[in-house]
Amino acid sequence: MSDSSSRKIAVVTGASSGIGAVYADRLAARGYDLVLVARRADRLAALASKLSVAHGRKVDVLGADLTNEADLVKVEQLLATNPDIRVLINNAGLARLANFTDAPYEDTQAQIALNIVALTRLTHAVLPAFKKRNEGTIVNVASVLGIHAWSASSVYSGTKGFVVNFTRGLQSELAQTGVRIQLLLPASTATEIWDNSGIPLSALNEDSVMTTENLVDAALAGLDQGEAVTWPSVADGGLWDTYDAARAALFAATQTGRPAPRYKLG
Secondary structure: OOOOOOOOEEEEEOOOOHHHHHHHHHHHHOOOEEEEEEOOHHHHHHHHHHHHHHHOOOEEEEEOOOOOHHHHHHHHHHHHHOOOEEEEEEOOOOOOOOOOOOOOHHHHHHHHHHHHHHHHHHHHHHHHHHHHHOOEEEEEEOOHHHOOOOOOOHHHHHHHHHHHHHHHHHHHHOOOOOEEEEEEOOOOEOOHHHOOOOOOHHHOOHHHOEOHHHHHHHHHHHHHOOOOEEOOOOOOOHHHHHHHHHHHHHHHHOOOOOOOOOOOOO
16 A cells, blocks of 8 residues: 555545544545545545645545445445545444343344445445456454454444454455455444443543554554554464464364264264
8 A cells, every 4th residue: 555646546434533534544645535435424524624635635525324225325336436446444333332132123233234234335346346457455444342242242243253254255265366455453442433332432441442543553554564464452463373273273173074072972
């Protein structure tokens, strides 16, 4: 993702605040024109004006609720038809942290619609052009809760677990191409997602919460270093290597076609 004098566009979802807004700033500083996507058009317009002045880049906005079919189709069409798009940041996400049996089903449905369906459809929309050009970058923002679950995070963890496995599968599928897909796994980050999550940001250990600026800068550093999977808050990168090796070994151990001896039959 180096600077270039030719026109290249980065599309950022969930761009009106938090992680998405910082990505927009950092990508504009790297020479990308932008298309910012979010529900809050007024915030997008203010951010676009600020970034355009600060970085001298063209910044367009697209007000869209990605849980709304018509709005999602608009963004899909943009991704499928604009040949200047080189980067997609799948950042838009929703957290509703509550026991599954206590939460209204609408909360479950909304998380699935945004965290899984929208991310999948936007990726599907942009990939054909990326593959044809043999160039392009997608960043899928998952969560450390994609490999862990609390009693209050069954649905959220489930949606982010989908993002983890979906992205890893795509990385394998596209390994021999020039298309890059980064899986980003933030831990607690100081964003507005907590406002309506059910767990206020103030309830978290302050030392465990990363700023959005530090998160995005770490994510981009990981991308520049060629990481396929980036854990911004994990100091010992070997922990991921050990975890991933254990996962692969466990999967390999399933390929016997026979019940394990501890499950004696008859």
